[in-house]
Amino acid sequence: MRLDGRRESSNVEDRRGMSTGTKLGLGGGLGGIILIALMTFMQGGNLGDVVTNVLQQEMTQQTETIGEQEFTEEEQALASDCKKILASTEDVWTEVFRQIGGTYTPPTLVLFTNQVNSACGSATAAVGPFYCSGDQKLYIDLSFFTQMKRQLGVEGNTFAYAYVIAHEIGHHVEYLTGTLAKTHQAMNQTDKVTANQLSVRLELLADYYAGVWAHYEDRMNHSMEYGDLEKGLELAKAIGDDWLQKKAQGRATPESFTHGTSEQRKRWLKRGYETGNMQTTTFSVQNYNDL
Numbered sequence: 336m337r338l339d340g341r342r343e344s345s346n347v348e349d350r351r352g353m354s355t356g357t358k359l360g361l362g363g364g365l366g367g368i369i370l371i372a373l374m375t376f377m378q379g380g381n382l383g384d385v386v387t388n389v390l391q392q393e394m395t396q397q398t399e400t401i402g403e404q405e406f407t408e409e410e411q412a413l414a415s416d417c418k419k420i421l422a423s424t425e426d427v428w429t430e431v432f433r434q435i436g437g438t439y440t441p442p443t444l445v446l447f448t449n450q451v452n453s454a455c456g457s458a459t460a461a462v463g464p465f466y467c468s469g470d471q472k473l474y475i476d477l478s479f480f481t482q483m484k485r486q487l488g489v490e491g492n493t494f495a496y497a498y499v500i501a502h503e504i505g506h507h508v509e510y511l512t513g514t515l516a517k518t519h520q521a522m523n524q525t526d527k528v529t530a531n532q533l534s535v536r537l538e539l540l541a542d543y544y545a546g547v548w549a550h551y552e553d554r555m556n557h558s559m560e561y562g563d564l565e566k567g568l569e570l571a572k573a574i575g576d577d578w579l580q581k582k583a584q585g586r587a588t589p590e591s592f593t594h595g596t597s598e599q600r601k602r603w604l605k606r607g608y609e610t611g612n613m614q615t616t617t618f619s620v621q622n623y624n625d626l
Contacts, residue, residue, distance in 0.1 A: 336493040337558045343418035344425060348472075350447045351406065351414075413477050413496070414446060420497045423558075424504045427551045432511075435613055442507045443472045444500075451476075464499055466506040468515055473503040483570070494549070494563035495570045498604070501548045505541030514540070514618070528590050535576075536617040538594040539603045539626060542571065543617065546607020554611075564608060571600040599626055 406414075425441045432439035445451060450459050454469030460476035467474065480496055509515040518537050522530040549567070553559040572578060575597025577587040594600070603617065603626075620626050 336497060336560060336563050337556075338416055338419045338493060341419045341556075342422050343415060344422035344441075344444065346421065346425070346441050346443045347418055348443055348445045349414070350445055350451060351477075352448055410477055413480065416493060416496060417444065417446070417475065417477070417500060420493075420500050421504075423497075423552050423556070424501060424548055427548050427555065428504070428508065430555075431547070431551060431613060437511075440471070440511065442466070442504065443470075445472050445474045447474060447476055448478075449476065464503055466503040466510075468506070468510045471507065471510065473500070473507070475500070492563065492566045494559070495566045497549070498545055498567040498570055501545035502541045504548065505544030506537070508544050509537060509540060514616075518618075531591060531593050532623050534593040535595045535599075535623075535626070539599055540617045542595070542600050543603040543607040543615065546604045546609075547611050547613065549608045550611035564605070567604060567608075568601045571604050572597040575600050595626070 421441075421444050425439075428439045428441070445453075448460070450457065451474055453467045453472065453474060455465075455467035458465065458474065460478055463479050464473065464475045466472075480499070483495075483499075506515060509518075515537070518533050522533045525533070545567075549559065549564075574594065576592040576594050577589075577596045580587040580591075595603075606615070617626060
């Protein structure tokens with residue numbers, strides 16, 4: 336995905352180097368699991384929470400106090416790419432909302448190191464990228480992209496990174512359209528299995544909106560390169576509930592899925608990219624098994 340010469344968004348808070356990391360043993364940290372659940376149900380979900388499930392026995396955040404520090408050229412380049420991707424989502428969604436008679440209010444991107452406070456509570460980098468509707472901000476520790484490549488076996492390229500950001504922006508679109516609040520209310524009024532199914536619909540819709548963004552981004556800027564979509568689909572496969580559960584525990588338990596299977600995530604991302612149709616929604620599919 337070509338981003339050369341593109342503008343960087345100014346809707347960014349760079350909090351890197353401003354936080355204090357805490358020792359977090361993901362293998363036995365009940366608090367971390369509770370935090371992940373809260374974020375899934377209260378904030379609109381995130382890509383990072385499902386990644387955390389498979390990383391639980393592989394990664395430990397060591398205690399470290401972060402003061403003033405210089406960032407590597409590679410990290411600064413990645414931060415710049417994130418700002419450019421955010422700027423693209425602003426341009427695309429402003430136009431898409433205009434076409435459907437609405438107004439797009441962009442969220443703020445918060446870059447942090449190790450730990451961050453949000454309107455939805457405190458979170459560590461282990462949670463991964465997430466969107467908080469309480470303050471309309473998306474939070475990313477750039478180390479997530481390194482872990483994504485190392486732990487999931489997904490070779491990162493710019494579009495794979497963009498998919499992560501565009502998915503969280505998809506939750507912001509759900510917030511602006513009222514889908515997020517309506518669904519969370521329904522989730523709080525039903526049984527766990529049904530609530531999980533509603534969560535899957537929200538996550539797949541965010542994947543679909545990520546595809547819609549890519550559709551219009553490419554139409555406006557001709558930025559997609561050969562193999563970009565395939566990299567996005569590769570990542571979508573690697574963060575499917577069934578794939579992650581089988582890797583972590585040897586089997587999948589569909590009733591506990593909260594984000595969708597690999598095939599579902601790939602299908603909805605690709606559908607959004609191919610159609611760009613804002614009239615399509617995962618909530619219009621009456622039979623859950625047909626998603």
